[in-house]
Amino acid sequence: MARTTVIVGAGVAGLAAAVMAVSKGDKVIILEAAPHPGGRCRAWPLAGEDLPLVDLGTHLILRGNRALHAYLDRIGAKDGFIAPGPTPGALTLIGGTDRLTLPLGPGLLLKPPAPLTRRALLAAHRLMRGGRVGDRLDLDSPTGRWLWHPLVRAALNIDPAEGDARLLSAVLRQGLLRGTAAACPLVPRDSLDTALIRPAIAYLTARGAILRTTTPLRRLDRTDDRITALHVGNGDTIPITPMSRIVLAVPPQAAHRLLPDLDVPTESRAILNLHATLPVPPAGDAPELLGLIDGTGEWFLRRGARVAVTLSAADRLRDTPATEIEAAIKADLLRLYGCAPDQVRLIWEKRATFAATPAQNARRPGPNVPGLLNLRLAGDWTATGLPATLEGAIRSGLRAVESFGRR
Ligand SMILES: Cc1cc2nc3c(=O)[nH]c(=O)nc-3n(C[C@H](O)[C@H](O)[C@H](O)COP(=O)(O)OP(=O)(O)OC[C@H]3O[C@@H](n4cnc5c(N)ncnc54)[C@H](O)[C@@H]3O)c2cc1C
Incomplete structure (x- = not known):
């Protein structure tokens, strides 16, 4: 009889764990609280379009992200990320009247x-x-x-x-x-959803994995060193047989609610993204990725006339009215592209990542939970040795399943 692995959380870490478990021949059930998989890699459709194209935030990966590229290869998605043009081996930064390559x-x-x-x-x-x-x-x-x-x-x-x-x-x-x-940095060809999430779901469902969305895990039953049942949002109970195992791939606050003795990072930092469409695409060979060192926006990723602006560690602007932030970033856009957009859309992710300070980094647990044999932790906030990134999330998911060993 196939062993069952229950994955809680369908973010990138949970999906990577699911892909690894399926490849080991396990029966896989994924429980996700939200209506869609993807976690922080979720995306929205633009008005009038079907495909989700607006990412929660611009995501850059590196060609050197080994685990991520091996994973993309495995799920048949290695063409989902591309180098922003026109010079992939260089980054353009602007400050004052200076431009640095x-x-x-x-x-x-x-x-x-x-x-x-x-x-x-x-x-x-x-x-x-x-x-x-x-x-x-x-x-x-x-x-x-x-x-x-x-x-x-x-x-x-x-x-x-x-x-x-x-x-x-x-x-x-x-x-x-x-x-x-x-x-060399790479960005999703269209969106994170089409580059990373849909291919993983297609890979998993083709191999018999079951994804249950809108199914938050509320409580765990435990007997001695094993979890024996999972209680989910709609009142269902999922029994955990001795052959089954669990990967908890939820954010740190959710993991702490489910396992109150677990030490997790307690502080987070926000990221702000602004999506804009310029009246016309800039003429010439303007770089698709620009860094601005003295503006409000920091990184500007342009595709044709659409620009996604990122501002990291944005907590200092938490009390600033949205209209003020929008006006400041519109001024950045005018400076960089010679025209400002009429419509913009501001997206705040208040808990974008754990706070990457030495004190918070020291609170990141490994995959094992002391005293629990059939549960492992995954997520970009676990101790991966990397900041909160897609590479870290994927490594954590693969490691969680590997760390069960052959039992
Ligand atoms: C704006 C922004 C920009 C970023 N930019 C970059 C970048 O440029 N490069 C990069 O590498 N990384 C970037 N990141 C980080 C990257 O998105 C994350 O590292 C990665 O998505 C984390 O995946 P995860 O699976 O660990 O967590 P999550 O994506 O948070 O997934 C956790 C999942 O668990 C679910 N869940 C929560 N509670 C429960 C429950 N009780 N039961 C069931 N399910 C539950 C959630 O709904 C979610 O789907 C960025 C993040 C943000 C927010």
Whole structure:
């Protein structure tokens, strides 16, 4: 008889765990609280269109994200992400009247463009000592302003001074320091939904997995070292036989509600996204991905006339009226593209990621819950050694299933 693996939470971590469990021959049941799978990778349709095209937030991945690319390959979705044009090996940053083209990979270190300096870049080796980024790098230097600030905010979603130095070091080792190809950013061809979520669901359902949406897990029954039943939102009880096992792939607050003894990160940071359509697409070969170091918006991803603007660690704007934020970002758009949109749509994700500080990073648990044999944890907030990213979420899901071993 096939073993059953119950996955709770159909975000990227839960779906990766489900894909791994299915590949081991398990019968898989996925319980998801929301009406749709995807978690923080959810997307909405544009007016008048069927396919969800507006992501909750712009997601960048790196070519060097090994687990993510192997996973995309497995679910038949390796073409879902593309490099933003026209120069995939470089990033364009704008500040004041200056425009800086940053080569990605070793070129950055070998020949840093002014005002970046080699000496300031080499200081990154100090990140391995741990502590806060602000204690290891000079954030007020030109290299701090043009590189460390935008990089830490985008990769760790935290104010750079308080960011965890080891997490930043992991990001550098995984991307920038592994060569130009590994450091190259990729974005979903259309949306996260079509690039990542639909292919996973298609892969899983073709292999007999069952997805139950609008089915929140409310309570767990436990006898000694095993979970024996799951109580879900509609009043159903799912018995957990000795052959069954559970992967809990829900956000940290939900995991703590279900397992009150579990230590989890308790602080989070917000991300703000603004979606705009310019009256006309910019002429010429304008970069599709732009960083702005002295605006309100930070990263601008443009497809034709549509622009998605991202502002990380956005908590400082929580009390600012939406109209004020919109006006400030419209001014950024006017500055970058020479025209401002009439209509914009602002999306706040208040708990976008756990707060990537050293103290919160230390609260991230591994996959095992002490004293529980048939349950594992997954999610970008578990101890992956990476900030809250798709790569981390996927690694956590695969690891959760692997860590059951052969039992
Ligand atoms: C705006 C934004 C921008 C981002 N940008 C990037 C980026 O550029 N690059 C990158 O790599 N990452 C980025 N991320 C992070 C990335 O989205 C996450 O790391 C990843 O989606 C987390 O997946 P997860 O499965 O761990 O968690 P989630 O997506 O949160 O999934 C958890 C799931 O559990 C469900 N759930 C909760 N409670 C219950 C319950 N009781 N019962 C059943 N189900 C439950 C939820 O509904 C959800 O579907 C961004 C995130 C945001 C919000």
